Amino acid sequence: MPAPPIDARSQNARVLGVELCGDDGALLRIMPLEPVGLLRAGRFFMLRRVDGTGPYIPRPFSVYRQYDDGSIEFLIKVMGPGTRSLAQSSTGTELVCVGPLGNGFPELEAGTPKVMVAGGIGSAPFYLLIQQALAGRHGASLAPEDLTLIYGGRKAGFLYDLEAFMDLGVRVLAATDDGSAGFHGNVLDCLHKQWEVGNLPQTVHLLTCGPEPMMEAVAHEAAAKNLECWVSLETYMGCGVGICNGCSLATRPDGPLGAWPVAKACVDGPVFSTSAIEF
Ligand SMILES: Cc1cc2nc3c(=O)[nH]c(=O)nc-3n(C[C@H](O)[C@H](O)[C@H](O)COP(=O)(O)OP(=O)(O)OC[C@H]3O[C@@H](n4cnc5c(N)ncnc54)[C@H](O)[C@@H]3O)c2cc1C
Ligand code: FES
Missing domain, CATH: 3.40.50.80 (Nucleotide-binding domain of ferredoxin-NADP reductase (FNR) module)
Incomplete structure (x- = not known):
């Protein structure tokens, strides 16, 4: 069974700032209490507020930017209670922050645009x-x-x-x-x-x-x-770490993931070659 990445952990983070973005979005910059290493594009964190504003189950968000001071920024579209509570955070709001999770994009080769x-x-x-x-x-x-x-x-x-x-x-x-x-x-x-x-x-x-x-x-x-x-x-995600099966998807029997019929977006992905999965 695929396991969560070895560098993933659950910790708290403090909001450094929130900036409105576009019609219904926000840039949320946070500082995890423990530093995280260099993050590969396409990896994600599960986030929720500690103060009970918003749902108890954290929501997944891709890393948007990583700064030299260790802070991480997310680009969030307000969809429902989880995203709204994060977008309505202010400087100093405490978050639960689980990650980094997922595989991220593969290394890009030179040659083909x-x-x-x-x-x-x-x-x-x-x-x-x-x-x-x-x-x-x-x-x-x-x-x-x-x-x-x-x-x-x-x-x-x-x-x-x-x-x-x-x-x-x-x-x-x-x-x-x-x-x-x-x-x-x-x-x-x-x-x-x-x-x-x-x-x-x-x-x-x-x-x-x-x-x-x-x-x-x-x-x-x-x-x-x-x-x-x-x-x-x-995909929808309940746990982000491979336990709840909330993110299962069908694999292609002839694809690189082999004959096992399902994969989990949180631990096998969220980035997949299209030769590996069925939509
Ligand atoms: C790996 C990963 C990375 C993500 N990265 C980002 C990101 O960088 N920025 C960002 O804004 N969002 C991202 N998302 C989506 C984000 O997690 C959801 O929008 C969020 O969970 C919604 O939570 P909510 O409580 O606000 O809304 P909910 O109450 O859970 O949902 C509100 C409405 O939105 C719909 N909805 C919720 N989630 C999704 C979804 N995943 N796809 C389609 N419709 C949905 C629901 O059906 C419902 O109608 C990512 C999701 C995954 C799995
Ligand atoms: S989100 Fe729970 S198994 Fe993937």
Whole structure:
């Protein structure tokens, strides 16, 4: 049975600050009481407030940024009581913080351009991924022109912290369903357009995070074009450490996870090759 990562622990953390972001999001910066090591992009923490505001079961969030002083930042979209209570924290609020959990994205190889396809808050793991790829802290050191982020949302206000992504110096293409920012259409249409006009080579590696139908569409695109593709799943999670089975998903019998029919997003993922899982 897969176990939680050996560097994971349950501890308390203090909120350093909360900044509103986009129409319904927040940047939450916290300082864990015990330092955590260098975090691979795509790993996550389970967070809840200690004071009983919000649900008792902590909620999972991808690491958005890690700072030299040891603090960690999360990009959070308010969905319900858990996310609302975190977004309404203030400086000094105490949190329970379990992690770091999950596997994170695999090391990126040089050579084939990487295209990250993010839907709304699914952009969260890509900030760190881009930072680490440019610095060579996540496999090979990649050139900015080999990294493209296609960042989609229903409207401009759901493209959280878009300017920060643009400031990273890689190609960032915004896409909105209502045309209020960037390309008028969804991320798949935007990707097709890039291929059509020759702005992207036909062979790329795809990495995606966002709503499940979007990730499924990206996975189908990858299968149709025989492209490598990685998804970071945002399934419901009860425990985050492999006990509750709340995050089970079907595996592909011919895939790299072998014949066992199920995997757990929290301990086997949340990042999977699309050759390993069924949507
Ligand atoms: C590995 C991982 C990383 C994540 N990273 C982030 C992140 O960086 N930022 C972020 O904002 N969120 C992230 N999420 C999603 C986040 O955990 C959920 O939005 C949160 O648990 C919702 O809790 P809540 O109490 O606010 O809402 P709930 O009361 O639990 O739910 C409110 C509404 O949202 C829906 N909902 C809740 N969770 C999900 C989900 N995962 N997918 C689709 N619909 C959902 C429910 O069906 C309900 O309608 C991540 C999830 C996982 C598994
Ligand atoms: S969230 Fe409990 S087993 Fe994965």
